[in-house]
Amino acid sequence: MFGLRFFVDPRSALPIYQQLVNQIKAAAAGGLYPPGQQLPSVRELAGQLAINPNTVAKAFRILEEQGVIERRRGLGTFIAQKPAVAKDLTSLRIKLQELLVEAYHLGVGPQELRQMFETALNNWNKGKEEQRGKGN
Amino acid sequence: MFGLRFFVDPRSALPIYQQLVNQIKAAAAGGLYPPGQQLPSVRELAGQLAINPNTVAKAFRILEEQGVIERRRGLGTFIAQKPAVAKDLTSLRIKLQELLVEAYHLGVGPQELRQMFETALNNWNKGKEEQRGKGN
Amino acid sequence: MFGLRFFVDPRSALPIYQQLVNQIKAAAAGGLYPPGQQLPSVRELAGQLAINPNTVAKAFRILEEQGVIERRRGLGTFIAQKPAVAKDLTSLRIKLQELLVEAYHLGVGPQELRQMFETALNNWNKGKEEQRGKGN
Amino acid sequence: MFGLRFFVDPRSALPIYQQLVNQIKAAAAGGLYPPGQQLPSVRELAGQLAINPNTVAKAFRILEEQGVIERRRGLGTFIAQKPAVAKDLTSLRIKLQELLVEAYHLGVGPQELRQMFETALNNWNKGKEEQRGKGN
DNA sequence: GTGGTCTAGACCACA
DNA sequence: GTGGTCTAGACCACG
Missing domain, CATH: 1.10.10.10 (Winged helix-like DNA-binding domain superfamily/Winged helix DNA-binding domain)
Structure with missing residues (x-):
C-alpha cells in the first residue's frame, strides 16, 4: 500500500x-x-x-x-482493536523511572525534562490528528 | 555499612x-x-x-x-564527578518515545500520563532532599 | 583460506x-x-x-x-564500512609525540626520523597496492 | 625550582x-x-x-x-648524559607503524599525516631552542 | 587490599 | 552455525 x-x-x-x-x-x-x-x-x-x-x-x-x-x-x-481496559501499569512506571534516571545522568534537570515531555506529547497528538485527517 | x-x-x-x-x-x-x-x-x-x-x-x-x-x-x-557537559540527548529522546508508545498500548491518555510524570518528578526531588537531610 | x-x-x-x-x-x-x-x-x-x-x-x-x-x-x-567522518585526532597527535620522544631517547635526529617516516609511508602505500592487485 | x-x-x-x-x-x-x-x-x-x-x-x-x-x-x-650510540631502533619502527595504523583508522591520509608530522617536528625543534635560550 | 587478565567449560539467544 | 552470558577459579599488576 x-x-x-x-x-x-x-x-x-x-x-x-x-x-x-x-x-x-x-x-x-x-x-x-x-x-x-x-x-x-x-x-x-x-x-x-x-x-x-x-x-x-x-x-x-x-x-x-x-x-x-x-x-x-x-x-x-x-x-488489534484497542482494549480500553487499563491493565497493569507497572511497565509504564518502570519506563518513567528509567526516563528520570537517564535524565539525571545526562545532566538534564526537571524543568528541561518537563519541557521535553510536553513537546513530545504535543507532537504525538499532532501526528495522530494528521493521520485522522488523511482518512477523511 | x-x-x-x-x-x-x-x-x-x-x-x-x-x-x-x-x-x-x-x-x-x-x-x-x-x-x-x-x-x-x-x-x-x-x-x-x-x-x-x-x-x-x-x-x-x-x-x-x-x-x-x-x-x-x-x-x-x-x-564519577558529574561532568556537567550537556552530551548527546538521543538516548533520552528515545526513552521518551518509548514511554509514550507504552502509554498508548496500555490505554493511558495524555492527561493521565502527564499526572504520572509530575508525580514521579516530585517523588524524585523529594527523595533527593531526604538524602541531603541525612547528611546533616 | x-x-x-x-x-x-x-x-x-x-x-x-x-x-x-x-x-x-x-x-x-x-x-x-x-x-x-x-x-x-x-x-x-x-x-x-x-x-x-x-x-x-x-x-x-x-x-x-x-x-x-x-x-x-x-x-x-x-x-566495518569506513565512516569517512573526521573524528577526534587526539590519539593520533599523542602517538606522534610519543614517536618524537622515542626518537630523541634513541639518539635519532630529525633528518633520520623524517627519512624513516617517508620510507614507512611508501611501504604502506605499496602494500595496499599489492593487495589491490591481488583482487584483479 | x-x-x-x-x-x-x-x-x-x-x-x-x-x-x-x-x-x-x-x-x-x-x-x-x-x-x-x-x-x-x-x-x-x-x-x-x-x-x-x-x-x-x-x-x-x-x-x-x-x-x-x-x-x-x-x-x-x-x-643522564645522552649516549650517542644508536641502539636498537625496533621500538621506533613499531611506533611508526602504530602511527600509520592509527591514521588509517581515523581516516587521515598520507598527505595530511605528513603535514602533521612536519608540524610536530618543527614545534619540537622550536621548543628545544627556546629552552636553550633560557639558559643564556 | 584493589581491579585486570585469562582459562575451561556451560548454557542461551539469534538468524 | 554465530555471538552473548555466566560460572569457578587461577594468577598478575597496581598502589
Whole structure:
C-alpha cells in the first residue's frame, strides 16, 4: 500500500525481532496503523527488509501476546482493536523511572525534562490528528 | 555499612550485569550515591549478590564507559564527578518515545500520563532532599 | 583460506586481547581486510591461536567500540564500512609525540626520523597496492 | 625550582608510574630537562603529586633501566648524559607503524599525516631552542 | 587490599 | 552455525 515503512539495523545491539516489535508498536501508537489495519504478511515483510522470515514471525508472535495485533487464519494479520481496559501499569512506571534516571545522568534537570515531555506529547497528538485527517 | 542495597534476579530475561547497571545508575540518580562516593569492591558485591565477580566487573566496565563511575586500580570504584557537559540527548529522546508508545498500548491518555510524570518528578526531588537531610 | 594470519605471545607484557586488537587493526590498515570482509569466528580464531574464546571476544568487543569491526549475532564479524567522518585526532597527535620522544631517547635526529617516516609511508602505500592487485 | 611540572591522572587506564615515565621522557626530549639536570627526590615528587612514593620509585627505576636518568647515592637523581650510540631502533619502527595504523583508522591520509608530522617536528625543534635560550 | 587478565567449560539467544 | 552470558577459579599488576 505505501511501500517500505519499517527498517532494521542489523548492526544494532537490539535483536532485529525486537526492533520490529518496537517499530510496529510505535507505528500503531502514532496513528500510522489504526485499529483494524492489515499488516504486510510475514513473507512480504521479510522480503522487504531482507531478513529471515523466522525473525518476522517471532516479532508477530510477541506482538500478538501483547495484544497489539491479531492474526486471523487465512486472512492475515491486523492491528488489534484497542482494549480500553487499563491493565497493569507497572511497565509504564518502570519506563518513567528509567526516563528520570537517564535524565539525571545526562545532566538534564526537571524543568528541561518537563519541557521535553510536553513537546513530545504535543507532537504525538499532532501526528495522530494528521493521520485522522488523511482518512477523511 | 548498610547491608544489602542491590539485588538481582538470575531468572530475568535481562542479563544480570544489566540489572546491576540499571540499579547503580538509579541509586546514583536517587542521591544514594553522591559523586566521589566509593562503591563496594567487585569481590564484595559479588559475594553479597551471590554472583560471579566477573559479572560485577562487567557491570562496572559498562558504567565506566557511560561516565557514571570511575575505577582506580588498587584503590577501588567511585561514583564519577558529574561532568556537567550537556552530551548527546538521543538516548533520552528515545526513552521518551518509548514511554509514550507504552502509554498508548496500555490505554493511558495524555492527561493521565502527564499526572504520572509530575508525580514521579516530585517523588524524585523529594527523595533527593531526604538524602541531603541525612547528611546533616 | 590462507591459514594462520595472526599470532600472539602469551608471555608478552601486553595482554593477549590487546595484541589481537593491534594486529587486526594493522591488517585492516594494510589492506588485508577490506571493509565488509568477514573475519574468522570467535571460536575459530581462538582455536587457531590456542587461546580462550572469551579472550578473542574481548578483542572483538574493543574493536567494535573503536568502530573497526561490526558484530552481527548469528552471522559473524565483519570489517566495518569506513565512516569517512573526521573524528577526534587526539590519539593520533599523542602517538606522534610519543614517536618524537622515542626518537630523541634513541639518539635519532630529525633528518633520520623524517627519512624513516617517508620510507614507512611508501611501504604502506605499496602494500595496499599489492593487495589491490591481488583482487584483479 | 619551578614548582609542579608533572601531573598524573589517577583515573587513566595507564598506570600512574607509566604516566610519570612518559612525562619525564617527554620533558627530557623537549629540552625542559637538559642532561645533568637534577630531578626532584622520590619523596618530594610523591608529595607534590599526592601519590605513593613506591609509585615514583618504580618510575625512576624504569627510567634508570632505560638510561634516561642516573641515580647517584647521597646526591640525588639526574638526567643522564645522552649516549650517542644508536641502539636498537625496533621500538621506533613499531611506533611508526602504530602511527600509520592509527591514521588509517581515523581516516587521515598520507598527505595530511605528513603535514602533521612536519608540524610536530618543527614545534619540537622550536621548543628545544627556546629552552636553550633560557639558559643564556 | 584493589581491579585486570585469562582459562575451561556451560548454557542461551539469534538468524 | 554465530555471538552473548555466566560460572569457578587461577594468577598478575597496581598502589
